[in-house]
Amino acid sequence: MRFQGTDSYVATEDLNVAVNAAIVLERPLLVKGEPGTGKTVLAEEIARSLGAPLLTWHVKSTTKAQQGLYEYDAVSRLRDSQLGDPRVSDIRNYIRRGKMWEAFESDLRPVLLIDEIDKADIEFPNDLLLELDRMEFHVYETAETVRASRRPIVVITSNNEKELPDAFLRRCFFHYIRFPDADTMGRIVAVHYPGIKKRLVEEALRLFFEIREVPGLKKKPSTSELLDWLKLLMSEDIGPDQLRERDPRKLIPPLHGALLKNEQDVSLFEKLAFMTRRAAR
Secondary structure: OOOOOEOOEOOOHHHHHHHHHHHHHOOOEEEEEOOOOOHHHHHHHHHHHHOOOEEEEEOOOOOOHHHHHEEEOHHHHHHHHHOOOHHHHOHHHHEEEOHHHHHHOOOOOOEEEEEOHHHOOOOHHHHOHHHHHHOEEEEOOOOEEEEOOOOOEEEEEEOOOOOOOHHHHOOOEEEEEOOOOHHHHHHHHHHHOOOOOHHHHHHHHHHHHHHHOOOOOOOOOOHHHHHHHHHHHHHOOOOHHHHOOOOHHHOOOOOHHHOOOOHHHHHHHHHHHHHHHHHHO
């Protein structure tokens, strides 16, 4: 089982090495990187490449580690007991399996994605240490132990919103997805839009990377935002000549709402346009 990227996902050599190393070591792969660099999609493509089922656990600020294992619905059991429902005699009817339980009992070795782990409470990663390390957990209500028949391929993503505990990091294989350079970005664009005009891509990439380098930008546009922008450019039939314009009044790129996602960055470009007009007088 080796990952080499897919026809719809451009993976750099160092990313391929990281994925395959995590599979060999049977360690969770912790992936960090800017939002929009394909961390979540990576798990989907690993599953597709290896022909493995994908189980996704989207972590929120309110998510608890226990929810990934199982939840006991005591409220439903109490209500059913009041209604005389015969199911109350078996507590298993009120045990809801979490994504890790599903992964542990999967017939095929699955890919388990724990998405955006840094959104949860700081104790969340520590609460999963034992289960990720031993690949088993105990169900106290039924007095049974759930063990993984085959260790799932675990991919954990983080946007660096919080520092993760050292004890958790020690159990992972780590990889940081660097932002693609122009050549890699061109390959990514070609995968998504195989018929796109070469000159349009060249001008769009030039402008895109210029925007990312503007000092003081609060949120740099990401790969996914570039792809959205290109789709709009093609839809509106905006050509490379329009992107190459140096008119100071049009310093903000066309359809900039796909690239600039907050008022501070739009305001920054408006100020730059004003300063450029002033200097040209």
